[in-house]
Amino acid sequence: MSLARFPRPTLALIHKRWSGHSRWSKIKHAKGATDAAKGQVYTRILKDITASVLRDGPDPSKNIRLETIVTHAKKENIPKATIDSAIKRGSGIGTAAGKPLTCLLYGGIGPAGVALVIEALTDNRTRAVSVLKSLMKKYRGSISSSALFNFEHKGRIVLNQDSHSFDKVFEHAIDHGAENVEQDQDSIHIIVEPPHTTSTAKCLQEKYGYSLNSVELAWIPKSDSRVCLDPDSDDGHTFAELIRCLQEEPDIVKVYHNAI
Known part of the structure; x- marks a missing residue:
């Protein structure tokens, strides 16, 4: 080449x-x-x-x-x-209980419109989805498959x-x-x-x-999809806390985002 x-x-x-x-x-x-x-x-x-x-x-x-x-x-x-x-x-x-692990992929929209991709690995899909939705809601975000297009x-x-x-x-x-x-x-x-x-x-x-x-x-x-987010702003602090909590969840493997 x-x-x-x-x-x-x-x-x-x-x-x-x-x-x-x-x-x-x-x-x-x-x-x-x-x-x-x-x-x-x-x-x-x-x-x-x-x-x-x-x-x-x-x-x-x-x-x-x-x-x-x-x-x-x-x-x-x-x-x-x-x-x-x-x-x-x-x-x-x-x-746990010999249950097979399943890979899950979710898109999300966080504070200031930052897009996220979240990869999870779990033996309990219902639990993983429930925890993810709860965290996103707590930190002014939501699950959204459209985020993947970013x-x-x-x-x-x-x-x-x-x-x-x-x-x-x-x-x-x-x-x-x-x-x-x-x-x-x-x-x-x-x-x-x-x-x-x-x-x-x-x-x-x-x-x-x-x-x-x-x-x-x-x-x-x-x-062309990157979102400028000031780490010292209110949205910046909320977003950083969201990322920290997601990364600490046992079922969540990787979190990607488009914040700069």
Whole structure:
């Protein structure tokens, strides 16, 4: 594939695209110490492990998403027995009353019209939906399937920016199926069509030796759908609290939004 068909975006454009994302990321990172103290970091990683197993199987050698999450879990010093338990749960072992897990996907509209996509993994659909509706209502939001139209479902491969040259990553990624390559202050994000996620990630890892931070299927906001939300405003505080509560719910795996 010729690079001429994919003109390299300038760094200025890349940073501009991610500037709003970084503003909300800082709020999340500022809460990192508190989240860690509550065990939320462990919980989120273990949710990701279970979800990855349910979707793509329990063998890390055949499931690159699981491989990267397990590597992350080990760096966070999560015990092997705990990791194995999350893998078993995704395989249908150890769930409540032996009930199978179900993946759920919901759209929502939050404060200031911010759109959300919420992924859940549960053995009790009725409970999960009830909790989700209650939280959305509490924080001035509602469930709305139309919110999904503000996002695109894409594969996303993330590398540490400090460890790799952006120019090299861009060239290699585009040559092997990437639609776009973006960067923020800390990371390089490679965007691909969902069916190409695993093959592109494996190629970058095995052919070029890149160390992958994460590999996932993500709901990425469309550029023309982003909502500017001041974190210091009343809506901003309400929205931040909504995100925190959603992330702490046991059945909710991922929350995506289009706030900048």
